[in-house]
Every structure is written in C-alpha cells, then in structure tokens.
Amino acid sequence: MVTYPSGATALVTGGASGIGAACARRLSAAGVRVVTADIADGADERIDVTDPVAVERLRERLGRVDILVNSAGVVGPSAPLVDTELSDWHRTFRINVDGTFLACRAFVPAMIGAGWGRVVNLASIAAKDGNPKQSAYSASKAAVIALTKSLGKEIATTGVLANVVAPAAVESPMNAGTDPAILARSQSLTPMARMGRPDEIAELVAWLSSDALSFSTGAVYDASGGRASY
Incomplete structure (x- = not known):
C-alpha cells in the first residue's frame, strides 16, 4: 500500500509542465503538500535551478521537505557531437546536472536530520543508450544516474532513499522542440510502439516517494515501454 508520512511536503522542480506537473498532481491527490519550482509561469516558486543562491533561498523559505523530485530539465541541442556548441553543452549540463546537484545538496541534509526522506531524480533511457x-x-542524464547512485550509497543508513527514473521519450512540452527524427527513432526502438505519458511516469515516481519503498536506494527504474535491455 502506498502511503506517505502525515503532513508530508514534496518539492517538485520543473513542476510547471510535463512529467514534473504530472508528479505534482499525483502526489497532491495522495494528500501530500506539493510545492512546484520552475522558471516557467504557473509554478509556486519561480526559480532558476542552476542558480545556487536562488536554490539556497528556496531552502530557507521552505525549510525541510520530505520528498524531492528533480524533474527540471532540457533536451539541449539536437546535432552531431562535432557540431555541438560548447555553450549549448554547458547549458544542458547546468540545468540537468547542476540543477539536480544543487537541489539535493540543499534539501537532503534536513531529510537526514529527520530520519526520513525520498529523492527521485529524472534521467532518461538516453543515459544508457546514448542517443x-x-x-x-545523453551525457548529462548519465551524470544524473551516477550522481544518484553515489548519493544513494552515501545516505543509505539514514532513512533517506535516493533513486532515479529513466523514461523513454514522453509526450511532454520538453520534447516539443526535439528533432522529429530523434523521436521517431525512439518510438521505433520501443516495443510498445508509442511514447510514454507523463501520468505513467508520475505513478512510478509516486511509489518511489512513498513509505512503500524501503529497501532500494541508488537504483535506476526504467519506464521505457520495453526499450531498456539492462
């Protein structure tokens, strides 16, 4: 049975749309107080997750949260590696990796102090396959997986669990600007022959955020329609 601590609070970065918004809705429906943080309109907290000062001020405003879902991310450039601009490379890593790192660094200590917490980071099947x-x-999401594995091991005896979800292509605003050929390739590699839906990913995140999870940390959970093979 999926339950959450009484009065639990969740922080969902990238919570204004896509997977983040679906996670926020799912946790809220389960009785969790949810705070969304995003640079886009519609978020409870308008912040840039790559700004360490902004993230620290958010921690000061919110205090301890019980659940941290790091969903803020960008697809980045759709180009061969040799044609990728360094500035685009850096921006992709700042949002996908630095944003995840800064939020974990800010909010995990209070979870440890309380003896309970759940961290769920969003990666991608591209982290395993290399699109x-x-x-x-692909490289930035692989870094998110490695970060989560390290964090999960570091805090394994504290009551705080950190895991990562690796979806295949999902129907979300983040993919609106993705090269259609890349999305078509992803779908062709997926045995279910379709893209995922944000609400499907949110169900897995909700379980990973709950009391139902007790003996898993630093693990990667695929949500790939059968595409993942390891």
Missing part, C-alpha cells in the same frame, strides 16, 4: 545527435542530453 545519436543528443550527446549533451
């Missing part, structure tokens, strides 16, 4: 013409995205 052609998405070297920055």
